[in-house]
Amino acid sequence: MEEESEGSEVSEESEVSEAEFREPFRCPVDCLGWDFSTQQVKVVAVNGEMEVYYDSNVHFDSHLPEFRTVGGVHVQKDELTVTSPVLMWIQALDRLLENMKEDCFNFASLLAVSGAGQQHGSVYWKAGASQALANLSPDLPLHEQLKACFSLCDSPVWMDSSTTPQCRQLEATVGGAQALSCLTGSRAYERFTGNQIAKVYQQNPVAYSQTERISLVSSFAASLFLGAYAPIDYSDGSGMNLLQIHDKVWSQACLNACAPHLEERLGQPVPSCSVVGTISPYFVQRYGFHPDCKVVAFTGDNPASLAGMQLKEGDIAVSLGTSDTLFVWLREPTPSLEGHVFCNPVDPQHYMALLCFKNGSLMREKIRDELASCSWNEFSKALQATEMGNGGNLGFYFDVMEITPEITGRYRFNADGYEVSAFPRDVEIRALVEGQFMAKRIHAERLGYRVTPRTKILATGGASRNSAILQVLADVFGATVYVTDTTNSACVGAAYRAFHGTFGADVPFSEVVRFAPRPKLAATPNPGAAQVYEVLLPQYAKLEQRILSQTRGPTK
Ligand SMILES: Nc1ncnc2c1ncn2[C@@H]1O[C@H](COP(=O)(O)OP(=O)(O)O)[C@@H](O)[C@H]1O
Numbered sequence: 152m153e154e155e156s157e158g159s160e161v162s163e164e165s166e167v168s169e170a171e172f173r174e175p176f177r178c179p180v181d182c183l184g185w186d187f188s189t190q191q192v193k194v195v196a197v198n199g200e201m202e203v204y205y206d207s208n209v210h211f212d213s214h215l216p217e218f219r220t221v222g223g224v225h226v227q228k229d230e231l232t233v234t235s236p237v238l239m240w241i242q243a244l245d246r247l248l249e250n251m252k253e254d255c256f257n258f259a260s261l262l263a264v265s266g267a268g269q270q271h272g273s274v275y276w277k278a279g280a281s282q283a284l285a286n287l288s289p290d291l292p293l294h295e296q297l298k299a300c301f302s303l304c305d306s307p308v309w310m311d312s313s314t315t316p317q318c319r320q321l322e323a324t325v326g327g328a329q330a331l332s333c334l335t336g337s338r339a340y341e342r343f344t345g346n347q348i349a350k351v352y353q354q355n356p357v358a359y360s361q362t363e364r365i366s367l368v369s370s371f372a373a374s375l376f377l378g379a380y381a382p383i384d385y386s387d388g389s390g391m392n393l394l395q396i397h398d399k400v401w402s403q404a405c406l407n408a409c410a411p412h413l414e415e416r417l418g419q420p421v422p423s424c425s426v427v428g429t430i431s432p433y434f435v436q437r438y439g440f441h442p443d444c445k446v447v448a449f450t451g452d453n454p455a456s457l458a459g460m461q462l463k464e465g466d467i468a469v470s471l472g473t474s475d476t477l478f479v480w481l482r483e484p485t486p487s488l489e490g491h492v493f494c495n496p497v498d499p500q501h502y503m504a505l506l507c508f509k510n511g512s513l514m515r516e517k518i519r520d521e522l523a524s525c526s527w528n529e530f531s532k533a534l535q536a537t538e539m540g541n542g543g544n545l546g547f548y549f550d551v552m553e554i555t556p557e558i559t560g561r562y563r564f565n566a567d568g569y570e571v572s573a574f575p576r577d578v579e580i581r582a583l584v585e586g587q588f589m590a591k592r593i594h595a596e597r598l599g600y601r602v603t604p605r606t607k608i609l610a611t612g613g614a615s616r617n618s619a620i621l622q623v624l625a626d627v628f629g630a631t632v633y634v635t636d637t638t639n640s641a642c643v644g645a646a647y648r649a650f651h652g653t654f655g656a657d658v659p660f661s662e663v664v665r666f667a668p669r670p671k672l673a674a675t676p677n678p679g680a681a682q683v684y685e686v687l688l689p690q691y692a693k694l695e696q697r698i699l700s701q702t703r704g705p706t707k
């Protein structure tokens with residue numbers, strides 16, 4: 152009835168065709184942000200008022216089951232090598248673009264696109280691939296035309312921890328772990344791209360010699376939109392153990408230590424807010440993008456999240472995606488043996504510090520499946536049914552070799568500090584989540600971060616939609632937790648960065664996001680939380696040291 156009366160109000164003169172009504176002609180004013188993350192490709196569209204008006208995703212395991220990934224990756228037999236099929240990422244992009252077309256998405260309204268990618272992963276383009284990229288036929292999907300363009304079909308990703316020999320070699324070449332950290336922002340880490348490239352060169356020299364270009368996941372995705380090789384940006388480039396973070400040039404010593412003729416395969420890095428070109432004619436012809444649509448350099452998912460959360464100096468961001476990461480804005484870099492310093496993605500003068508925890512969402516999912524009937528609801532009820540501090544029971548859950556700290560296995564300790572083999576169900580669930588957040592606070596404080604009464608925690612990633620988890624985060628840190636409307640802050644950050652790129656680097660990022668929705672309050676610490684965790688945090692740190700010394704063996 153209501154529909155009928157609304158319809159009858161439209162007069163003959165004022166009638167417009169349905170297409171015109173839905174898609175009024177206007178200059179391109181919107182931006183698109185992509186995220187090529189571990190488990191899925193996601194996209195959001197943001198309008199000139201900084202509102203997200205469209206979002207969608209393609210999930211690798213469930214939407215592209217033919218690639219047989221688990222959590223978006225393949226863990227190889229050695230259990231250290233972890234890869235993803237590069238064609239799966241391209242096929243996911245094809246699928247997502249087709250879905251957008253079916254949704255009548257107005258590609259012509261796009262002023263610019265930018266994006267994010269899981270950090271550290273590398274893509275190996277075969278000689279001749281640039282020709283294929285530049286000559287794509289609009290009649291076919293990308294994956295059908297780019298099949299033969301890679302010298303490695305399986306790209307090493309951030310979960311890989313198989314490059315310990317290459318790491319030691321790189322550190323030795325530049326004068327040790329601290330020297331490498333001072334130069335590149337991090338000591339050598341197995342997942343960092345330079346060490347991954349060194350392994351490819353050493354173990355698969357034929358593939359290396361056939362490679363004309365090496366991209367990060369972020370610059371690989373940008374290359375698809377550009378129809379040409381896109382440069383690596385300073386911020387994601389900082390996750391390679393190759394870029395001198397002060398001078399923003401490749402370190403010749405590090406390049407030489409990893410593989411020959413590497414600089415020509417990487418291309419020159421660029422500031423993160425650079426416009427790297429206009430959209431490839433393929434996208435104009437196949438999807439109707441505006442031919443002037445700009446491509447702004449893609450960056451890492453964590454730097455993009457910093458932008459999406461509008462992180463300010465003093466705030467601390469906690470991303471609960473496949474990995475858990477914690478990051479802060481830094482004015483002066485003080486690289487150490489723990490954590491990473493990256494170039495800042497929105498302010499070329501500044502930096503960001505990051506800690507990465509590998510046993511994040513996938514570990515929580517495992518415990519949920521083992522103890523809470525595969526239900527987040529039940530998992531959350533267990534958190535709510537247990538007391539802050541968990542009666543002094545503490546747990547460590549690292550089913551895969553953790554990055555911070557380097558420990559593997561599950562360890563449980565009762566209130567007297569004795570190791571026990573099991574906890575009751577609800578205690579186990581709280582021990583997992585409390586332990587994960589205590590580790591984050593302890594390691595952030597080792598980097599010099601201090602929680603103050605004004606500390607704001609900004610949470611994002613899939614698990615940030617779980618209020619019981621956020622409550623534990625607020626209690627352990629003794630700080631208020633805020634969330635953005637979307638759990639996809641990397642995508643939203645990519646779209647904000649697309650605007651930033653088109654406005655120009657002279658416009659401060661804070662101006663670009665002046666009217667963007669502000670993060671909303673999600674949890675405040677419970678009374679008494681500070682007293683509980685004041686006692687528990689040093690105990691957790693001590694036990695972590697105990698496990699480390701037991702698993703590393705006696706120090707010589
Ligand atoms: N309600 C929830 N409670 C806790 N975790 C959740 C919930 N919903 C989703 N997640 C977690 O979010 C993870 C995905 O996070 P997301 O940020 O989308 O990942 P990525 O960007 O790395 O692909 C899943 O692995 C899942 O464990």
Ligand SMILES: O=C(CO)[C@@H](O)[C@H](O)COP(=O)(O)O
Pocket residue numbers: 188189190268269270271309342390451452453472473474475476505507
């Ligand atoms: O290795 C790191 C950061 O150093 C990871 O944070 C990856 O960037 C993967 O991100 P998600 O897919 O978990 O968001």
